[in-house]
Amino acid sequence: MNVRWELRVSSAASTPTGPSCVAVIRATSCTGTASLAVSLAGGVAVPVDLCGTESRGLPLTESLPPHCPPDIDECSYSSYLCQYRCVNEPGRFSCHCPQGYQLLATRLCQDIDECESGAHQCSEAQTCVNFYGGYRCVDTNRCVEPYVQVSDNRCLCPAANPLCREQPSSIVHRYMSITSERSVPADVFQIQATSVYPGAYNAFQIRAGNSQGDFYIRQINNVSAMLVLARPVTGPREYVLDLEMVTMNSLMSYRASSVLRLTVFVGAYAF
Structure with missing residues (x-):
């Protein structure tokens, strides 16, 4: 109950049982502002609720001003x-x-989505990434040699570069946010192949960033898989997961891989 009490004594008289008065208490317990006629006798305030709800007695205390009902700790x-x-x-x-x-x-x-509202401090060379309870400014170009940036969030390792022979051919950066203490197991992110080659088989795995085993991969079919949260996590916390898709063709002795680098921000609260 959310009530603001204001006691106004309108008259007073003596009765056989002691002093009594009639007062008006203004309350906000119903729509608009309601008036309650109150008879004070014997240290008990008995409101007559003009809003139509049930009346009740409110014992007075010595620590409060005279004839003032005690506050209710809702x-x-x-x-x-x-x-x-x-x-x-x-x-x-x-x-x-x-x-x-x-x-x-x-x-x-x-x-509050600070990135959407513009209430952030990211520079023009940065991208604003919103997450539960805050935001992060990340560099627009996150490619590290021997990778080169070919589009927003995508880095390519040129095949002509000898350093790229043992590396994933591309890295795509993505960001997401989850709340603390989610029920598990919980599907959090779906990985989808963008190109499909005849006779090729795709396998998905977590290449890096999952040393504690908080996540695992559930492959759905040849072209997609689901990242699953294996156990509840408490934030604020940040994961950087390298989700790798390995493409193989045994007839052509072909093997290649690409990585989706997923940054997972865990909010501090369960909402």
Whole structure:
């Protein structure tokens, strides 16, 4: 219940049982502003609810001003009033969200997309990547020799370069964000082959970045696979996973590979 009490004494008189008065309490417990007629006698305030809901007694305490009903700590009654933090205030409560989130009318917290709103500090040579609770500025060109940039987020290792013989032919950079403490196993990212060669077989694996075994690959068919979260993870945390697709053709003695370098940002909260 979210009520702001304001006690106004309108009259007073003596009764056989002691002093009594009639007061008006203004409340915000129903639509608009409602008035409750209150009879104070014997240290108990009994509101007559003009909003049509059930009346109840409110014992008075010595620590409060005379004839003032005690504050109700709504936050202590339930942990579900607010998604993140409930703060009790005199006559009401308020919900708060952590930095990087905004409070919705439903008392839920929603991530603020700083990249979409423009509220970031990334330079023109950087790309803004949003994740739960924040953002990251990454260099637009992330290619490292012997790789060269051929398009946004894609690096190619030239076949003519001897250093490329034992390296994946290309690396594509992707970014995603997940919340903390997700139920597992959970599908988090699907890998899809962009080119299909007759007689070729594709195998998918995690080449690097999974030393703790938090993820695994489930191959769906010859051209796609799913990255699966194997166990709950708690953020803030960052993974850089090299997801490799190895293409083989035994008849032509052909073998090549390409890598999708996926950066996974784990938010600090479960929302």
